[in-house]
Amino acid sequence: MERKVEGKKNEKKKEIIRLEKESVIPILKPKIIMTLANLIELGSDRNEFLKLCKRIEYTIHAWYLLQFEDLMQLYSLFDPVHGAKKLEQQHLSPEEIDVLEQNFLTYLFQIMEKSNFKVATDEEIDIAVTGQYLLNLPIIVDESKLDKKLLRKYFSQHPHENLPEFADKYIIFRRGIGIDRTTNYFFPEKVDMLIARLWAKFLQVMGIAILLSKFSKGHKRQKKDQNEDPKKNDDLGTEPDQEEFFVERIRIQNMELSLRSLLGKITIQEPTFDRIIVLYRRASQKGKPETGIFLKHFKNIPMADMEIVLPEKKSPGLTPVDWVKFLISAVVGLSALAGTLKGPSNDLWVIFAILSGVVGYCAKTYFTFQANLAAYQNLITQSMYDKQLDSGKGTLLHLCDDVIQQEIKEVIIAFFILMEQGKATRQDLDYRCEELIKEEFGENCNFDVDDAVQKLEKLGIVSQDTIGRYYCVGLKRANEIIGSTTEELVMKVRQGTNAT
Numbered sequence: 001m002e003r004k005v006e007g008k009k010n011e012k013k014k015e016i017i018r019l020e021k022e023s024v025i026p027i028l029k030p031k032i033i034m035t036l037a038n039l040i041e042l043g044s045d046r047n048e049f050l051k052l053c054k055r056i057e058y059t060i061h062a063w064y065l066l067q068f069e070d071l072m073q074l075y076s077l078f079d080p081v082h083g084a085k086k087l088e089q090q091h092l093s094p095e096e097i098d099v100l101e102q103n104f105l106t107y108l109f110q111i112m113e114k115s116n117f118k119v120a121t122d123e124e125i126d127i128a129v130t131g132q133y134l135l136n137l138p139i140i141v142d143e144s145k146l147d148k149k150l151l152r153k154y155f156s157q158h159p160h161e162n163l164p165e166f167a168d169k170y171i172i173f174r175r176g177i178g179i180d181r182t183t184n185y186f187f188p189e190k191v192d193m194l195i196a197r198l199w200a201k202f203l204q205v206m207g208i209a210i211l212l213s214k215f216s217k218g219h220k221r222q223k224k225d226q227n228e229d230p231k232k233n234d235d236l237g238t239e240p241d242q243e244e245f246f247v248e249r250i251r252i253q254n255m256e257l258s259l260r261s262l263l264g265k266i267t268i269q270e271p272t273f274d275r276i277i278v279l280y281r282r283a284s285q286k287g288k289p290e291t292g293i294f295l296k297h298f299k300n301i302p303m304a305d306m307e308i309v310l311p312e313k314k315s316p317g318l319t320p321v322d323w324v325k326f327l328i329s330a331v332v333g334l335s336a337l338a339g340t341l342k343g344p345s346n347d348l349w350v351i352f353a354i355l356s357g358v359v360g361y362c363a364k365t366y367f368t369f370q371a372n373l374a375a376y377q378n379l380i381t382q383s384m385y386d387k388q389l390d391s392g393k394g395t396l397l398h399l400c401d402d403v404i405q406q407e408i409k410e411v412i413i414a415f416f417i418l419m420e421q422g423k424a425t426r427q428d429l430d431y432r433c434e435e436l437i438k439e440e441f442g443e444n445c446n447f448d449v450d451d452a453v454q455k456l457e458k459l460g461i462v463s464q465d466t467i468g469r470y471y472c473v474g475l476k477r478a479n480e481i482i483g484s485t486t487e488e489l490v491m492k493v494r495q496g497t498n499a500t
Helices: 029-038 043-078 083-090 094-114 122-128 149-157 187-206 208-227 259-263 303-309 320-342 348-387 393-421 426-441 449-459 475-482 486-499
Strands: 002-006 014-020 170-184 244-249 266-280 294-302 388-391 462-464 470-472
Touching: 029 043, 029 393, 029 426, 043 083, 043 094, 043 393, 043 449, 043 475, 043 486, 094 149, 094 393, 122 303, 170 294, 244 266, 266 303, 294 303, 294 348, 294 393, 348 388, 388 393, 393 426, 393 449, 393 462, 393 470, 426 449, 449 462, 449 470, 449 475
Parallel strands: none
Antiparallel strands: 002 014, 014 244, 170 266, 266 294, 294 388, 462 470
């Protein structure tokens, strides 16, 4: 994930975010099955294909059933609501509880990977929160309320690359990219934008902006050098590869000034994380160790507003920038007032205008903060009712279902390509599957061909020839190899019972 700003001097600037294609297939399984089945000409082959899809689904579901049951049993011990009582009933030692915690996290991270969730890195979060969308307040996590032992121990035993700096306290998993658009007048935000531009112009005239810019660039360069390998830096001007795409971020701060845009409705746009899961544990209270592990599941979170999903947030207050504005306004106002009083004629109207300007600007800053605070509280409420999908056990059930659905879709698409288009290398199969998804469903994704081939080989319906190309058996033979599943037998018994 990278960010750049495009646009010539006299043109409107565009803020572009470069993103990697996701491995998740965003199409419903029934739609995939019916669309592919309708592409098969012979009716008999179509029926065999539909039967095969059912058997693939039942078999993959059975593969994961025991693993999911173990995961749910472990989480029942660390459920923030009832887990503590269950642990007491087990009479486990602290060492045994610690082993169970680490086992649960190991299972969870495996499921996250299978569900195509990724751990959000510092770079991704920095790019996400560089802009402002609907949330205009800096949100800070109260780290004293979060446990630091659980995740620190896990990552010491299971090292991960590019972990964020807060990885010992909480983890943010993200998956999928979308677009959120909001149309409104945004009058308070437009006023803030105009004042911010005038303030920047004032600082530029005073020469302060140059000093701040040099300090900011130096600080960012130092941080970048510490966190990144220079050899891995990617020039944003280079051509994108096939695994990337671009999303434009349209913000009020970058809008083109005109009477129509200032007085009329405008549309702002922000890329979203389609799914976010937050994992954390609260800090232990005195004399009472905390054992609950929290899982929060959110949907369609704008990147610039992703602070709303952070755990244990502090109540927002005036930012350092706001206090600096207060102080500078007071100093400038008092200086102007002192200069006026020392003059030969003390004009009361001038003194009144200076005092009114200083007090008015300070009042404006304060009331803007209050408006932003109200908007923040509204966003938090909205996120709880509209954006939060589930928590705890419900989140795990979502994950388990996601894993099964993704695996089934990958296997069915890969088998269909081999059936219809013949032998293919792994690379060719990957390309053909992505092209099929794009042509038939209008979606772009990074198809996980390795996982699909592994599952097909495990099912025994795909093999590899002497030169490394993959080929599949016929539809009828594939159904014979997998055989009748338990679900099919149950359905036959049920149908027989209904018939009698």
